[in-house]
Amino acid sequence: MQELQRVADGRAPFLPDYPPWNRLTAPSVSDLLDAATMISLTRGDDAGAGLGIVISGALAVERELSDGRRILCALFHEGDLVDLRRTERARQGDLIALKESEFLALDESRAEICTSEHADVARAFIVQLGDHLARMRDHATDLAFKTPFESLASVLFEFRRWPGADSGNPGGSTVRIPIPRGDVADYIGVKPETVSRAIRRLERERLIGIPEQDQVFLADIPSMRRLANGGRPRQSTRRS
Amino acid sequence: MQELQRVADGRAPFLPDYPPWNRLTAPSVSDLLDAATMISLTRGDDAGAGLGIVISGALAVERELSDGRRILCALFHEGDLVDLRRTERARQGDLIALKESEFLALDESRAEICTSEHADVARAFIVQLGDHLARMRDHATDLAFKTPFESLASVLFEFRRWPGADSGNPGGSTVRIPIPRGDVADYIGVKPETVSRAIRRLERERLIGIPEQDQVFLADIPSMRRLANGGRPRQSTRRS
DNA sequence: CGACTTCTTGAGGAACGTCAACCGCAGTGG
DNA sequence: CCACTGCGGTTGACGTTCCTCAAGAAGTCG
Numbered sequence: 001m002q003e004l005q006r007v008a009d010g011r012a013p014f015l016p017d018y019p020p021w022n023r024l025t026a027p028s029v030s031d032l033l034d035a036a037t038m039i040s041l042t043r044g045d046d047a048g049a050g051l052g053i054v055i056s057g058a059l060a061v062e063r064e065l066s067d068g069r070r071i072l073c074a075l076f077h078e079g080d081l082v083d084l085r086r087t088e089r090a091r092q093g094d095l096i097a098l099k100e101s102e103f104l105a106l107d108e109s110r111a112e113i114c115t116s117e118h119a120d121v122a123r124a125f126i127v128q129l130g131d132h133l134a135r136m137r138d139h140a141t142d143l144a145f146k147t148p149f150e151s152l153a154s155v156l157f158e159f160r161r162w163p164g165a166d167s168g169n170p171g172g173s174t175v176r177i178p179i180p181r182g183d184v185a186d187y188i189g190v191k192p193e194t195v196s197r198a199i200r201r202l203e204r205e206r207l208i209g210i211p212e213q214d215q216v217f218l219a220d221i222p223s224m225r226r227l228a229n230g231g232r233p234r235q236s237t238r239r240s
Numbered sequence: 241m242q243e244l245q246r247v248a249d250g251r252a253p254f255l256p257d258y259p260p261w262n263r264l265t266a267p268s269v270s271d272l273l274d275a276a277t278m279i280s281l282t283r284g285d286d287a288g289a290g291l292g293i294v295i296s297g298a299l300a301v302e303r304e305l306s307d308g309r310r311i312l313c314a315l316f317h318e319g320d321l322v323d324l325r326r327t328e329r330a331r332q333g334d335l336i337a338l339k340e341s342e343f344l345a346l347d348e349s350r351a352e353i354c355t356s357e358h359a360d361v362a363r364a365f366i367v368q369l370g371d372h373l374a375r376m377r378d379h380a381t382d383l384a385f386k387t388p389f390e391s392l393a394s395v396l397f398e399f400r401r402w403p404g405a406d407s408g409n410p411g412g413s414t415v416r417i418p419i420p421r422g423d424v425a426d427y428i429g430v431k432p433e434t435v436s437r438a439i440r441r442l443e444r445e446r447l448i449g450i451p452e453q454d455q456v457f458l459a460d461i462p463s464m465r466r467l468a469n470g471g472r473p474r475q476s477t478r479r480s
Numbered sequence: 481c482g483a484c485t486t487c488t489t490g491a492g493g494a495a496c497g498t499c500a501a502c503c504g505c506a507g508t509g510g
Numbered sequence: 511c512c513a514c515t516g517c518g519g520t521t522g523a524c525g526t527t528c529c530t531c532a533a534g535a536a537g538t539c540g
Contacts, residue, residue: 063381065470073380074373086370093377115366119355122362126355129369130326133314136376137333140313141303143383144429146497148528181487189384191529196488213487213537230305386529388496421519431497436520453519481540488535496527503520510513 014038014104016055016079018163020124028118035110041097049105050084050095057101058178060187063093072098072187074136077162077178081128098179143189145230148198151188153228156208156216173218174211254278254344256295256319258403260364268358275350281337289345290324290335297341298418300427303333312338312427314376317402317418321368338419383429385470388438391428394468396448396456413458414451 014033015021024032038055041047047059059082060072073093076082084092085108097103115122135158142154160175177184185192199216202208207224209217218224254273255261264272278295281287287299299322300312313333316322324332325348337343355362375398382394400415417424425432439456442448447464449457458464 061377065385066466067470069385069470071381071384073377073384083370083373086367086374092374093381112363116359116363119357119359119362122359122366123352123356126362126365126369127326129366129373130323133323133369133372133376134326134332136373136380137301137313139380140376140383141311141333143380144311144313144426145305145309146429146527180485186384189386192487193489193530194528197528200488226306230307230309386496432519433498433521434496437496440520483538483540485538486536488533490531490533492530494527494529496525498525499523501520501522503518505517505519506515507517508513508515510511 016053018079020127021053021079024120024124025118028114028121031114031118032106032111032121035107035114037105037107039103039105041101041103043097043099045097047082047095047097047103047105049103050082051108051111052082052103052105054078054080054082055102055104057103058098059095059101059103060098060179060183061093062096062186070186071189072183074132074139075158075179075187079163080132081125083125083129098183139187148188148190148194149202150227150230151190152184152195152198152202153224155184155188156218156224157228160218173221175216175218177214177216256293258319260367261293261319264360264364265358268354268361271354271358272346272351272361275347275354277345277347279343279345281341281343283337283339285337287322287335287337287343287345289343290322291348291351292322292343292345294318294320294322295342295344297343298338299335299341299343300338300419300423301333302336302426310426311429312423314372314379315398315419315427319403320372321365323365323369338423388428388430388434389442390467390470391430392424392435392438392442393447393464395424395428396458396464397468400458413461415456415458417454417456 014036015024015029036052039047039049039052041057041059054076056078059076059080061074061084063071063073065071075098082095082103084095115125138154138158142151145151145154156175156177159177160172162176162178164176179187181195182192185195188195190198199208199210203210207218207220207227209219211217254276255264255269276292279287279289279292281297281299294316296318299316299320301314301324303311303313305311315338322335322343324335355365378394378398382391385391385394396415396417399417400412402416402418404416419427421435422432425435428435430438439448439450443450447458447460447467449459451457
């Protein structure tokens with residue numbers, strides 16, 4: 001029994017301590033964990049499963065285009081339910097780890113039984129899927145924005161909502177960028193060079209500061225919010 | 241009672257005759273319809289509800305950016321479950337009709353009770369949400385593609401999957417474009433002029449034909465598939 | 481220390497957005 | 511019956527932007 005082993009490890013709280021997972025009743029948790037297998041991943045690893053819960057780290061749905069371009073069309077963080085079951089298309093993409101991660105893979109058929117037998121599990125799934133849809137709509141909006149500055153500003157706010165992103169700063173004006181620049185670029189649909197240039201320009205304009213490589217200080221949150229919502233600062237509209 | 245009235249209208253099959261809706265048991269359907277209100281919409285109307293099922297027509301989540309740009313970040317067609325409940329962001333956008341549509345709005349709290357009491361309804365919701373997530377991932381990939389030709393090819397295949405899109409052509413090589421050009425443009429993140437130019441170029445290259453304004457004949461489906469999957473035909477790579 | 485990856489910076493060109501005008505059509509009212 | 515109006519779609523010229531290609535800087539791991 002995998003979960004018993006885990007409990008013996010002293011890592012008893014198998015499911016994330018976030019809603020909706022910490023709202024489940026004990027029998028539901030038990031049944032869900034019966035269908036679960038913990039997988040440890042390092043950067044680049046394929047999770048090899050289409051259903052599960054991210055325990056730590058960062059995963060993404062990666063798609064390699066026929067001409068070599070790479071796209072990360074969805075990001076998943078700690079506590080996220082990953083559901084790639086509805087796969088009518090041929091190229092659904094692979095679920096890969098962007099860093100050291102732990103993934104609680106769920107057996108599809110047993111998980112399905114679990115959702116039909118436990119209303120709270122079904123509810124948790126619906127809540128999670130609805131959450132992800134909202135994020136995907138935001139992301140689609142970012143991509144349609146087209147200007148890297150807006151996409152970047154928006155994705156910074158997205159990262160700010162990641163669990164643990166605001167650890168150590170109460171006001172939340174420091175954001176950790178949890179994945180490398182190249183992955184950010186693949187996520188917002190631009191090239192790494194463009195991400196670099198965009199960051200440097202935001203820095204020049206005093207909207208953000210980069211104390212460390214993977215940290216961003218939001219110096220002017222209202223302006224950044226405006227930017228993320230479409231107040232596009234094209235060349236002509238630099239200061240205004 | 242709204243549904244009794246409808247039944248009296250002779251329009252008894254209230255839910256779409258597609259999976260997963262036609263798989264529900266009678267009591268589930270009855271409970272679900274108790275929470276439902278049918279709304280008739282014309283182009284531009286706001287549905288005014290964040291949860292429901294599209295009975296006919298086409299709806300979209302529209303977002304107006306602060307500088308006037310307009311983005312359709314999700315499309316919904318006949319039989320789709322629309323769930324905008326997870327709205328942590330301020331600007332979630334509006335659910336609007338792109339054409340004459342009928343929308344079966346569901347009361348949120350009563351629908352929630354319904355999903356918790358009927359496992360098959362919960363399952364239908366999960367299936368639908370998972371389906372939409374897959375579509376959103378595809379869409380995000382399209383948008384990240386960046387070249388309008390690829391996005392357009394991809395969106396044509398998306399339209400081909402719409403119910404009724406292949407009515408009258410067995411092979412499915414004719415696709416109906418169910419929404420105006422401008423909406424297509426807002427959906428794939430480009431300008432109407434670019435959509436027009438992309439269509440004309442695909443036509444010039446004999447990949448598609450445009451018998452009517454709202455119809456596309458896929459003359460070379462394999463090539464279009466390649467295009468949609470990222471075999472990008474930039475200026476230099478015209479024939480190869 | 482050296483090979484590697486990640487990030488950055490620069491110069492040049494292709495591509496899409498912008499602006500403007502035009503076409504065809506439907507609805508409207510004189 | 512026909513001019514007027516508005517809307518959706520198309521076409522063209524032009525400019526900004528971002529991708530491409532290339533090289534260098536900085537940090538990491540062997």
